[in-house]
Amino acid sequence: MSEFKIAQRETNNVSVLELKGYLDAHTAPKLEEAFTQLLTSQRYRIVVNCKDLSYISSAGLGVFMAYIEDVRKNAGDIKLTNMSPKVYNVFDLLGFPLLYEIFKDEGEAVRKFFEKGR
Amino acid sequence: MKPKTIHIESRTERLIAVREFISAAAREFGFSDEEVSKIALAVDEACTNIIKHAYQFDPGKKISITVKPAERAFEVVIHDNGKNFNPADVQAPDMKEYLSHYRKGGLGVYLMKTLMDKIEYNIRPGQTNEVRLVKYLPR
Numbered sequence: 372m373s374e375f376k377i378a379q380r381e382t383n384n385v386s387v388l389e390l391k392g393y394l395d396a397h398t399a400p401k402l403e404e405a406f407t408q409l410l411t412s413q414r415y416r417i418v419v420n421c422k423d424l425s426y427i428s429s430a431g432l433g434v435f436m437a438y439i440e441d442v443r444k445n446a447g448d449i450k451l452t453n454m455s456p457k458v459y460n461v462f463d464l465l466g467f468p469l470l471y472e473i474f475k476d477e478g479e480a481v482r483k484f485f486e487k488g489r
Numbered sequence: 490m491k492p493k494t495i496h497i498e499s500r501t502e503r504l505i506a507v508r509e510f511i512s513a514a515a516r517e518f519g520f521s522d523e524e525v526s527k528i529a530l531a532v533d534e535a536c537t538n539i540i541k542h543a544y545q546f547d548p549g550k551k552i553s554i555t556v557k558p559a560e561r562a563f564e565v566v567i568h569d570n571g572k573n574f575n576p577a578d579v580q581a582p583d584m585k586e587y588l589s590h591y592r593k594g595g596l597g598v599y600l601m602k603t604l605m606d607k608i609e610y611n612i613r614p615g616q617t618n619e620v621r622l623v624k625y626l627p628r
Contacts, residue, residue, distance in 0.1 A: 374505060393505060395501070395504050395505070395533060395537070396501040396504060396533075396537040396540065396541070397500075397501035397502045397504055397505075426508075426530075428504075428530060428533050428534060428537065428597070428600075429534055429537075429596035429597040429599075429600050430537060430597075432596055433596055436596075457523075457526055460523075460526075461530065461600070464600065464603050464604075465584060465596060465599065465600070466584045466585070
């Protein structure tokens with residue numbers, strides 16, 4: 372069943388992951404795999420576009436927690452964009468907006484990497 | 490509305506069926522879309538915990554999820570026969586401390602407590618474990 376998909380592209384030397392569908396304990400390993408590949412190829416500037424993400428559970432949130440430290444140690448960041456109110460509420464319940472930069476628009480997140488050298 | 494039950498195998502690909510079952514029942518009970526999403530997420534988290542911790546990903550095991558509607562209370566009762574666990578081990582983390590130390594795991598328990606009005610564990614060693622999640626319809 373294709374309940375979760377990830378499309379990856381590069382823009383201005385920033386890796387963009389577009390998430391689509393349902394991110395739960397069943398599909399979270401796909402996102403882990405995508406992050407592992409990015410880190411293996413030393414790509415630490417990451418934007419996750421959640422425009423078509425319909426659902427997230429703690430298994431999905433745990434993936435962001437698992438990689439953020441390594442990414443930031445390498446002067447990169449994981450920035451999140453285009454969340455539906457439903458998905459944002461789950462991030463918000465856990466206080467994730469304190470730890471992650473969340474933008475309405477993908478372009479804004481990409482530009483942020485070029486401010487102050489980040 | 491009558492009680493309803495779904496039986497699933499202990500596999501994460503069945504979580505989508507659990508969410509659909511719970512969402513339909515919660516909607517029928519009268520919850521708003523926002524509340525329906527919260528209840529479905531809490532039940533997903535409870536079942537994920539059972540699959541991961543009680544059954545340790547053994548796909549041959551079974552979980553039953555029953556919806557028991559009362560006057561204003563929407564009660565979801567989940568049964569498993571897995572490794573029993575001490576509810577004291579499933580305390581919600583302190584989120585401030587959690588985020589500042591980039592910790593992993595334990596988020597599901599925190600979410601369940603935040604999303605529902607009441608959660609009770611009834612652990613019966615060697616028999617059936619029971620988790621009850623309750624959400625009240627707003628007045």
